[in-house]
Amino acid sequence: EVQLVESGGGLVQPGGSLRLSCAASGFTFSTYWMSWVRQAPGKGLEWVANIKQDGSDKYYVDSVKGRFTISRDNAKNSLYLQMNSLRAEDTAVYYCVRYRGGGFDPWGQGTLVTVSS
Amino acid sequence: QSVLTQPPSASGTPGQRVTISCSGSSSNIGSNTVNWYQQLPGTAPKLLIYSNNQRPSGVPDRFSGSKSGTSASLAISGLQSEDESDYYCAAWDDSLNGWVFGGGTKLTVL
Numbered sequence: 001e002v003q004l005v006e007s008g009g010g011l012v013q014p015g016g017s018l019r020l021s022c023a024a025s026g027f028t029f030s031t032y033w034m035s036w037v038r039q040a041p042g043k044g045l046e047w048v049a050n051i052k053q054d055g056s057d058k059y060y061v062d063s064v065k066g067r068f069t070i071s072r073d074n075a076k077n078s079l080y081l082q083m084n085s086l087r088a089e090d091t092a093v094y095y096c097v098r099y100r101g102g103g104f105d106p107w108g109q110g111t112l113v114t115v116s117s
Numbered sequence: 118q119s120v121l122t123q124p125p126s127a128s129g130t131p132g133q134r135v136t137i138s139c140s141g142s143s144s145n146i147g148s149n150t151v152n153w154y155q156q157l158p159g160t161a162p163k164l165l166i167y168s169n170n171q172r173p174s175g176v177p178d179r180f181s182g183s184k185s186g187t188s189a190s191l192a193i194s195g196l197q198s199e200d201e202s203d204y205y206c207a208a209w210d211d212s213l214n215g216w217v218f219g220g221g222t223k224l225t226v227l
Contacts, residue, residue, distance in 0.1 A: 035216070037162075044119065045162065045205050047216035059214050076207070095161060103167035104207075110161055115144035 001105055002026040014086030016086050020111060022079040022096030028063045030054075030074035033099040036081050038092035039110075046092075049081065050099065063089075086115045120145060121206055123219035132227050134194040137222045139206030141187050145217055149209040151189040152183055156203040156221075165204070166191060174218075201226045 003107040008020040019038070035050035049060045049070040058070050080095055093112050097104035122140040129135040139151065153166040164173050166182035169189065181192045189208075193200055206219040 037216075038159060044221040045156075045207075045218045047207075047218065061215050062213075100151055101167060102171065103164040103173075104154070104162075105164035105167075107161040107163065110135070 002098070004098065004106060004108035006094065006096045006108045006111040008092065009113045011114045011116065012086055013117050014087060014115055016115070017082070017084045018086065018113060020083065020094055020096075020113070022108060024041075024077045024079065024098070027098070029072075029077040034072060034079045035097045035099060035104060036070060036079075037091075037095045037097055037104065037107075038113075040089075040092040040093070043092075048085050048094070051079070079086040083113070086113075091115045118218035119205060119220040120213070121208065121219035123204075123206060123222045124167065125220065126223050126225065128225040128227055129193075129196045131196055131198065132221060133196045134192060135196060135224065136193075137191045137204055137206075137224070138221050139189045139191070139219050141189075141208060141217075143187060144212040145187075145208040145210040146184065146189055147187040148211055151182065151184050151206055153180075153189075153191045154205045156205065158202070162205065163190045196226055 003025045005023045012018050036048040051058045051070045067085045071080045093110040095110045096108040150168045154162040156162040163171045163175045169184040179195045204222045210217045
């Protein structure tokens with residue numbers, strides 16, 4: 001079964017840092033683009049970042065450029081999101097997603113990040 | 118506001134056919150394929166339609182997608198109570214070099 005399991009969310013103060021992890025299983029992780037997508041409470045979906053199979057290409061939404069870094073470890077079947085200089089507006093559920101044949105599938109269960117003092 | 122524009126709400130009665138629109142521009146829908154996601158209350162989104170009109174295995178053929186120019190549509194025929202959900206469109210944007218989503222449409226089955 002294809003599965004994505006996020007971890008690392010929690011409560012952090014403004015200006016703080018957090019590292020999210022996503023453990024992938026049930027498929028050949030190293031052959032897929034991977035992304036992070038977030039959803040603020042009661043709001044819609046927002047793509048955050050994606051990374052190519054070998055990590056050579058990365059793209060970010062403007063609002064996180066310079067603050068967030070996406071990375072992967074294909075040997076560990078894991079995706080990461082290092083989040084620095086966190087702001088209140090970064091509060092959201094963060095989903096790990098696989099890009100397959102034209103769409104994001106599947107989605108993890110999400111991990112909640114709350115930025116508040 | 119979202120780069121892709123969807124109506125915030127839609128509704129229909131059981132058995133009816135409803136459509137949800139998604140409007141974009143030449144840099145996203147106009148030059149790339151569209152996908153649609155269904156998000157049931159309290160759950161993670163699920164891929165519903167990819168490459169404009171393709172259904173992943175397991176998605177009922179009551180769901181269909183189409184694209185014309187810079188707009189796309191999701192159609193749901195034979196509406197059922199379990200279709201009550203939020204629906205999102207998405208596409209790659211060549212100008213932004215990133216994925217963009219619509220703001221989402223909340224479908225109510227009356």
